[in-house]
Amino acid sequence: MTSLVQVAIPTPLYRVFDYRWNSSLPITRGVRVGVPFGPRKVVGIVLGAIESSEVAENKLRAVSQVYDTEPVIATDLMELLCWASRYYHHPLGDVLSTSLPVLLRKGQLATITEREFYRWIGPSPVPETLNRAHVQRALAHYLEHLSGKLAGADSLARISPRWRSSIAGLIDKGWVGAETALKIPDNKARGSAPTLSEEQRVAVEQVVDSLSQKTAKRFLLNGVTGSGKTEVYLRCIAKAQSMGQQVLVLVPEISLTPQLMSRFEQRIDGCLVCLHSGLNNTERLQNWLCASQGHADVVIGTRSSILAPMPNLGLVIVDEEHDGSFKQQDGFRYHARDLALMRANARQCPVLLGSATPSLESLKNVAIGKLIELSLTQRAGGAVPPSIGLMDIRRRKLKEGLSDRMLDAIREHLDNAGQVLMFINRRGFAPTLLCNDCGAAADCKRCDAHMTVHARTNRLRCHHCGAERAMPSSCESCRSPELDRVGYGTERIANVLAEEFPDVAIARIDRDTTRRKGALEEQLALAISGEARILVGTQLLAKGHHFPKLTLVGILDADRGLFGTDFRALEHMGQLVLQVSGRAGRETNRGTVLVQTRNPDNPLLQTLVKEGYAPFAHILMDERRLAMLPPYSFMAVVRAEATNAHEPHEFLRQVASSLETDKTGQLDVLGPAPAPMERLGGRFRAQLLLQSDKRSSLNDSLSRLSTLIDQLPGARRCRWSIDVDPVDLF
Numbered sequence: 001m002t003s004l005v006q007v008a009i010p011t012p013l014y015r016v017f018d019y020r021w022n023s024s025l026p027i028t029r030g031v032r033v034g035v036p037f038g039p040r041k042v043v044g045i046v047l048g049a050i051e052s053s054e055v056a057e058n059k060l061r062a063v064s065q066v067y068d069t070e071p072v073i074a075t076d077l078m079e080l081l082c083w084a085s086r087y088y089h090h091p092l093g094d095v096l097s098t099s100l101p102v103l104l105r106k107g108q109l110a111t112i113t114e115r116e117f118y119r120w121i122g123p124s125p126v127p128e129t130l131n132r133a134h135v136q137r138a139l140a141h142y143l144e145h146l147s148g149k150l151a152g153a154d155s156l157a158r159i160s161p162r163w164r165s166s167i168a169g170l171i172d173k174g175w176v177g178a179e180t181a182l183k184i185p186d187n188k189a190r191g192s193a194p195t196l197s198e199e200q201r202v203a204v205e206q207v208v209d210s211l212s213q214k215t216a217k218r219f220l221l222n223g224v225t226g227s228g229k230t231e232v233y234l235r236c237i238a239k240a241q242s243m244g245q246q247v248l249v250l251v252p253e254i255s256l257t258p259q260l261m262s263r264f265e266q267r268i269d270g271c272l273v274c275l276h277s278g279l280n281n282t283e284r285l286q287n288w289l290c291a292s293q294g295h296a297d298v299v300i301g302t303r304s305s306i307l308a309p310m311p312n313l314g315l316v317i318v319d320e321e322h323d324g325s326f327k328q329q330d331g332f333r334y335h336a337r338d339l340a341l342m343r344a345n346a347r348q349c350p351v352l353l354g355s356a357t358p359s360l361e362s363l364k365n366v367a368i369g370k371l372i373e374l375s376l377t378q379r380a381g382g383a384v385p386p387s388i389g390l391m392d393i394r395r396r397k398l399k400e401g402l403s404d405r406m407l408d409a410i411r412e413h414l415d416n417a418g419q420v421l422m423f424i425n426r427r428g429f430a431p432t433l434l435c436n437d438c439g440a441a442a443d444c445k446r447c448d449a450h451m452t453v454h455a456r457t458n459r460l461r462c463h464h465c466g467a468e469r470a471m472p473s474s475c476e477s478c479r480s481p482e483l484d485r486v487g488y489g490t491e492r493i494a495n496v497l498a499e500e501f502p503d504v505a506i507a508r509i510d511r512d513t514t515r516r517k518g519a520l521e522e523q524l525a526l527a528i529s530g531e532a533r534i535l536v537g538t539q540l541l542a543k544g545h546h547f548p549k550l551t552l553v554g555i556l557d558a559d560r561g562l563f564g565t566d567f568r569a570l571e572h573m574g575q576l577v578l579q580v581s582g583r584a585g586r587e588t589n590r591g592t593v594l595v596q597t598r599n600p601d602n603p604l605l606q607t608l609v610k611e612g613y614a615p616f617a618h619i620l621m622d623e624r625r626l627a628m629l630p631p632y633s634f635m636a637v638v639r640a641e642a643t644n645a646h647e648p649h650e651f652l653r654q655v656a657s658s659l660e661t662d663k664t665g666q667l668d669v670l671g672p673a674p675a676p677m678e679r680l681g682g683r684f685r686a687q688l689l690l691q692s693d694k695r696s697s698l699n700d701s702l703s704r705l706s707t708l709i710d711q712l713p714g715a716r717r718c719r720w721s722i723d724v725d726p727v728d729l730f
Contacts, residue, residue, distance in 0.1 A: 003027060004053055005063065007035055007044040010097035010105070014706050017044075018053040020062040030071025030078055032100075033063045034107060043107050045073060045096045065107075072110050072292070073099065074309050080343050081307070087699070089706045089722045090332045098332045099307035101285045112289045113183045117150035118143060118167060122175025135159070135166040143176060150179065183286060184271055184295045191266035194380075196235070200228055203374040204235045210350040211239055211315060218341060220321075220362050221354040223376030225582020226383055226546075229354045230260070232376075233317050234267050236352065241270065241297055245314025245349075249300045250336055252323035254278045255514075256544040258521050259528075260319075261300055268298060275301030275308055278517075303328060303336035306343065316344045320543050321353035321362060322575055327727040335725060356582060357575040357613050360621055364631040379586070386553070386584040386591030388609040392600040400496035401488035406554050407500060409594055414504060414533060418551030418589065421535040422493055423542070423580045425557065427510040428463070429455035429492045430485035435475035437482050442472065446682040453485045454512070455492070465681040493556065494536040507532035509540055542580040553584040555595045562599055565676055566728050567629050574608050574616050628691075630725070634698045637726045638688040638705075639675070640718040648672070648686035651714030655688055658708060659701055667692045667701050676730055683719075687729070698724075 003021040019035055021027055027049040035044050041064060053060060073081070073096060081099055085092040097105055104110060120143035130137040138159050143151055156163045170176040196204065203221060210217040223229045237247045249264075251257055254276045264272055273287040273296045290296040292309040299305055303326050306316075318326070318337050326336040337353065344351035353362060353371070365371040379385060393403050401424070410420050430453040433442040442451045444462035451460035453471070461468040474481045485492075494508040507526045514520040520540075526532040527541075530549040535541065561573020577595065585591020599605060608616045625632045638655055640648035652672035659669050668691045675685035692698040702722060709715060709722075 004050045004057070004060070005033075006047040006050050007033060007063070008047055008093035008096050009035065009037055009042055009044040010091075010093045011037075012091055012094065013710070014091050016047060016092060018050065018055060018060055020057070020060050021049070022062045023066045025066050025069065028068075028071055030073040030075070031066060031068040032072055032104065032107070033067065034065035035063050036061045043067070043097075043105055044093065067107055068110060072104060072309075074292075074311060076346055077307070077309050077343075080339065080346060083342065084332075084334055084339060086703075088332065088334055088724045089702045090334075095332050098304075101288045102281045103285045104288075108285070110289060110292075112293065112295075113286060114180050115153060115183045117152050117179050117181055118156065119148060119150050119177045119179065120144045120146065120175065121177045122170070122173070133166070133169070135162055136169055139163060139166055140170060140175065150181075182295075184290055185273060187265050187268060187270060187272050189265075189267050189269045193234070193267065194231065196231065197228065197376075197378065197380065199376045199378065200232055200235075200380075203232050203376065204239075206372070206374060207232075207236045207315075207350055207352055208239045211236070211243065211245070214348055215350070216345045216348045217350045218344070218365075218371050219350065219352045219374055220358060220366055220371045221352055221374045221376065222358055223354065223356060223374075224379060224385065225356045225579065226379040226385075226586045227356070227376035228380035229319070229356075229376065230263060231380065232374075233319070233352070233354070234264070236315060236317070237264075237268060237298060240315040241268070243314060244312065246291070246294065246296065246310045246312045247298045247315045247317065248305060248308070248310060248313060248340075249298065249317045250305055250319065250326070250340060251300065251302060252320045252325035252543065253540070254302060255520055255524075255540045256319070257300060257302070259524065259545060264298060264300065270297035271295050272298045272300065275299060275305040277302070277304075303334075306334075306336040306339045313343075313347050314349050316340045316349065316351040318351070318353045320355055320579075322355045322357055322359040323543065324572070324727045327725075330721075333721065333723045333726075335727075338725070357578050358617075360571060360617060360624065361631040363617055363621065381587065383586055383588070384590050386581055386593045388581055388593040388595065390600045390605065390609060391594045391596045392598075393596050394598050394600075399500075400492055401556055402493070402496060402554075403596060406556075406594060406596060409552060409592070410497075410501070410534070410554070413552040413592070414501065416551070417549075419527075419530055419533055419535070419547060419549040420552045420554070421537070421541065421547070421550055421580070421583060422497065422554045422556060423537060424488060424490055424493055424555075425538050425560075425576065426487075426489045427491070427512050427538055428452035428461065428489035429495075430489060431487040432485075433460060433471075434484050434486045435478060435480055435482065436484050437480035438475060438478040440475055440477040442476065446679070448677050448679045452489065455485075455495070464677065488556065490536050490538060497534055497536065501534065504533045505531055506534045506536065509535065509537035511538070511540070514540070539576060539580075541583065542576055545583060546586055547583055548587050550584050550586070551589050551591050553581055553591065553593045555580060555593065558595050558605070559597055559599055562602060562605065566730070567624075567627075568728060570604060571617075571620055574604075574613060574620075577608060578613050628693060633691055633693050634695045635726060636690045636698060636702060637723045637729065638690065638720065639685065639723060640672075640687070640714075640720040641680075641683040641685040642718045643683055644717075645678075645684040647714060647717045648684055649674075651712065651718045651720065652686055652688045654712045654714050655705065655709065658712065659690070659705060666694060666697050689729075 005021040029048045085095040126140045366373045432450045447464045458471045490510045581593040670689040672686045672688045
């Protein structure tokens with residue numbers, strides 16, 4: 001009797017597929033297989049054996065290749081991914097495929113690369129016969145100095161790019177031995193631990209107790225900026241390591257990974273690996289395999305790292321848990337923080353969420369007892385919180401976005417050997433190119449957005465779809481040459497500061513200046529060392545960074561967050577202001593934060609700067625409760641887009657109609673309505689908002705919808721998606 005197997009295939013279809021199993025290998029859940037799918041051969045994941053199929057056995061196609069003898073997706077992770085597929089209402093095959101590195105999706109073998117290491121076994125001292133072979137002599141002295149320890153290719157390549165031919169000669173002489181070993185990083189700690197504050201000690205003890213008892217306790221480490229949250233992480237990691245457990249550390253941005261990795265390397269022995277999109281496919285696969293085979297003691301990565309297999313996982317840490325970057329915005333739209341909570345619960349291990357500005361969802365979970373709050377109210381090392389002041393710029397003339405008072409403050413801090421950060425969360429030179437005669441703006445031809453001026457390259461660029469064109473010499477509507485660059489971005493601010501302070505080194509850190517590999521690390525090194533006295537940047541600089549000499553932070557455009565269309569805009573504004581403020585005065589000199597605003601009397605802004613984040617968040621929580629908005633209700637968005645403006649609305653009307661006729665419980669269906677930016681990348685977008693005060697009602701409705709949505713008449717004419725727990729409505 002032929003065996004039958006169920007396979008999950010990466011398709012947008014909400015179903016799995018049956019195949020005949022002709023291999024002599026046993027059917028194993030979680031292994032990769034090659035299967036025919038239409039005219040193509042694709043890589044799928046085995047879900048298990050089945051006794052029968054709805055399709056006649058003689059019509060079933062057979063599995064053509066089995067790639068693995070052991071599962072690439074372990075049982076515990078498979079259960080989490082199956083749950084995530086149901087919770088986020090996303091096709092299981094695509095969820096499982098998303099969890100794998102690109103090369104595994106393409107069928108590459110799941111094996112860690114072996115490499116050669118070299119050891120000096122020759123006479124000591126190095127023979128003088130090598131004096132005329134300069135590269136061989138340098139290699140020989142280096143290896144001899146290691147006293148029998150192994151050296152890898154990376155270290156030998158730094159001696160000479162021609163090291164391979166030279167080392168071959170030393171091997172032929174019998175003076176160097178070559179050995180093959182797995183390519184597994186091995187770090188040696190070089191730093192010492194500081195003394196913990198009382199608050200840090202209490203926090204560490206609570207997490208360590210949970211580690212020892214192997215209980216799935218959930219902690220919120222609510223610590224002001226500079227309070228030493230990272231030190232708490234390091235102590236908890238050390239304890240987990242001593243118990244033979246792996247630790248997963250999630251960070252919101254790639255920009256935070258190098259600095260955090262460097263600090264961890266100073267303190268942690270063993271195998272530390274990174275997982276993020278800045279790695280090439282080979283590097284990512286090797287690090288993923290180190291994690292999945294248990295070699296990696298600590299994995300540091302961005303949101304996708306929550307999907308990495310770790311057989312000995314004992315602790316999950318989510319740094320800056322409030323950050324919206326933890327939410328995947330396309331494809332499988334999961335939230336890494338929420339998956340971290342579920343994964344830790346399934347593994348019966350603690351999870352530690354850290355933030356100076358916790359999300360309202362986490363604060364509500366503290367209030368109802370789902371999270372245990374650990375507070376750090378004092379800055380580490382005796383540093384004091386920065387003073388925050390509102391700078392009223394109404395009726396004041398600005399010089400390229402900077403008030404005279406801000407320029408005076410910059411000058412004062414520079415004269416006192418301080419470092420200055422000017423924060424504006426908008427890159428480019430100016431956000432709009434405007435005609436002074438007819439008032440027309442240079443708009444993107446594919447989006448409902450203005451093109452951003454990039455003066456250095458003399459081009460206009462759309463920051464939404466990426467389209468760009470040369471800067472026009474005259475208005476595209478009336479041909480007038482009177483064009484004005486309106487508004488301010490990081491490039492413009494950096495230019496005016498270079499004019500005002502010509503002898504001061506300036507570093508501009510945004511997505512435009514850090515595209516080249518290694519550029520971000522170079523710019524951050526200038527900032528951390530203090531060589532760059534003035535920093536100009538976007539939110540890349542807002543979180544997690546430690547600039548020892550920074551004494552002044554200027555926030556140039558805080559008002560945008562006061563009037564955002566999204567209901568989370570005020571929350572995000574408050575978090576961003578306090579996060580970037582927290583970069584100032586982290587060591588001996590007290591920091592100053594100046595916020596330029598045309599709304600200095602706004603009560604929420606006043607509460608934020610005078611009383612801090614907790615009272616500010618409390619006001620927002622009350623408003624959300626009265627309006628029955630998350631976290632006091634549950635929300636999902638069905639989005640649709642097409643090249644025709646009519647089709648997304650028609651499709652979503654069909655979706656709304658199906659929900660209205662088949663809904664149980666309490667569900668509000670709002671829309672369809674145009675997206676806040678209706679046209680993006682040449683496609684028209686609309687959305688349908690689903691809201692309920694019961695999670696079960698929303699989930700049941702979405703479950704029914706997912707079984708019929710692709711059968712609706714308009715489904716084939718649109719791209720559509722279901723976004724559960726959206727972080728924005730853009």
